[in-house]
Amino acid sequence: MMNDDAIVDRLEQDLGQITRIKVGGKVFSFGNQDVIVFKIDAPPYICIIKDYDFSKVREAVSDNEKWNTVLSELHMIILNRSFELIREDFIKITGTVEFYELNCRKNFRTPTSYKNSKIDPDILDKIGVQTFVYRLGGHCVTIKSITDMGINPFINMELSIGVLLRSCVLDCLYIMAWCNDQTLISAIASESFIRPLGKDVPDQVKSHFKNIADFFNTDDLDAIKAMKISNILKILEGKPNIQWYENLYSIYSKYDHFSLIPNIAPKSSVEKLELVLLATHMIKHSLCSLLTMKNDDHQDKFQEILGVKNKTEDGNNYSFAYE
Structure with a gap:
């Protein structure tokens, strides 16, 4: 013995x-x-x-x-408990999107319907909120449907789930940075229009996209520079737990491009679910921040559905506290 x-x-x-x-x-x-x-x-x-x-x-x-x-x-107790928490988070996140759809959704005019050369900053903020809600929500609805299949299919499809979560995590970093720098939405909204379109694209088309980029860039930011992940992390430097989320983004970035890492350095099932749960936690808190700091309606209801409270430092800077 x-x-x-x-x-x-x-x-x-x-x-x-x-x-x-x-x-x-x-x-x-x-x-x-x-x-x-x-x-x-x-x-x-x-x-x-x-x-x-x-x-x-x-x-x-x-x-x-x-x-x-x-x-x-x-081992199974830990796995099942992890999976249970993940399912709970996705139910909260998708429930938040459903409530937003019913109570907050707006229809926005196209840039060509505006007479002024720049969009109203308040309208731009509302467009930003709605875009982020539906991007995050759409990915999470997809992942939630996989959780409905059970724990084993969910673990087996972790690579595909990771590709979706990579987009979610990056959006969350943008949201967190925007909540700490209110001008950042100008770069977020205009950056994609000013990326090089290829040498064979007619100058007229390039000019058209540049005009749209300028229309959304109400703060005249260097959009490409502002949107670099190094700048986003600089804005968030010193925030609680930002190192965790920076590491999470680095891990899931290997899922979105061809990489041997997920295959030659495989994670255990517990580690896979742990990463997913960290991502869902990040999504919950960034959505809470977005919908309580950048949205005028139903702040208390969003906090209730998500099961988290928006925390602030000095009344403005969102503290991404892990609880």
């Missing part, structure tokens, strides 16, 4: 190999009874393991078959 330290060491080693998560433990003595307390560290979320008979751990130490059963059970 193994001693108490060996029990903890074995669990830490074997469960770590299966899930790549950290497991710690300690034995406490109460009278004639020993109690083993295990800590399963699966950040960034809290995994509540309840109604599990941990006495099976001690009983299984000397029996390989029982031991493998215990490890598999703990």
